[in-house]
Amino acid sequence: QLQLQESGPGLLKPSETLSLNCTVSGVSISSTDDYWGWIRQPPGQGLEWIGIIYYGGSTYYNPSLKSRVTISVVTSEKQFSLRLRSVTAADTAVYYCARVIQHQLLYGASWFDPWGQGTLVTVSS
Amino acid sequence: DIQMTQSPSSLSASVGDRVTITCRASQSISSYLNWYQQKPGKAPKILIYAASSLQSGVPSRFSGSGSGTDYTLTIVSLQHEDFATYYCQQSYTVPHTFGQGTKVEI
Numbered sequence: 001q002l003q004l005q006e007s008g009p010g011l012l013k014p015s016e017t018l019s020l021n022c023t024v025s026g027v028s029i030s031s032t033d034d035y036w037g038w039i040r041q042p043p044g045q046g047l048e049w050i051g052i053i054y055y056g057g058s059t060y061y062n063p064s065l066k067s068r069v070t071i072s073v074v075t076s077e078k079q080f081s082l083r084l085r086s087v088t089a090a091d092t093a094v095y096y097c098a099r100v101i102q103h104q105l106l107y108g109a110s111w112f113d114p115w116g117q118g119t120l121v122t123v124s125s
Numbered sequence: 126d127i128q129m130t131q132s133p134s135s136l137s138a139s140v141g142d143r144v145t146i147t148c149r150a151s152q153s154i155s156s157y158l159n160w161y162q163q164k165p166g167k168a169p170k171i172l173i174y175a176a177s178s179l180q181s182g183v184p185s186r187f188s189g190s191g192s193g194t195d196y197t198l199t200i201v202s203l204q205h206e207d208f209a210t211y212y213c214q215q216s217y218t219v220p221h222t223f224g225q226g227t228k229v230e231i
Binding site for chain 1: 156157167168169170171174175214216217220221222223224225226
């Protein structure tokens with residue numbers, strides 16, 4: 001059964017770099033044609049799409065974060081990561097990782113399933 | 126970016142009610158529309174993908190419809206476990222933006 005689990009520091013100071021890992025169990029990231037992604041949710045607010053990565057290296061980022069964000073696959077093939085540079089209080093959120101499922105017939109259609117449980121990252125001085 | 130606008134932002138309903146939530150995209154998204162359910166403190170869960178396809182394991186009281194810019198999530202005979210926040214998401218173009226959410230309350 002595929003499961004995802006986020007891990008990383010829960011408290012950062014402004015200007016620091018947010019680094020999170022997503023550990024995937026039940027499948028090897030390199031053995032599927034799936035993308036893997038990150039989503040975040042500020043406390044009490046809605047969902048924001050951060051970006052996705054394909055094992056082969058293709059990445060797509062939210063333009064609003066593109067200058068600060070990097071998503072990469074960790075060599076172990078069991079993890080992918082999120083790095084967000086120069087954080088501010090506005091980056092305080094629950095960060096989720098998820099698998100991206102692609103529709104077999106409707107080219108390009110995709111959705112997130114399953115999701116990790118999420119990890120709260122707080123940015124405060 | 127494609128803007129996704131849900132209505133209403135919240136609604137009150139009773140067990141057994143029929144509930145309809147609407148999602149409007151700022152441009153045509155050709156059925157590249159997903160619906161998620163999120164309960165407090167939990168990650169979202171996919172309900173409907175590609176506008177009208179029911180995810181395996183999701184009760185048949187949930188259904189999705191729509192085309193172009195306008196999409197609808199319908200819950201017939203609302204159950205206790207359906208009280209949650211619902212989000213639409215488009216996957217037509219990057220970034221795959223979400224609606225602001227609709228909270229279904231008792």
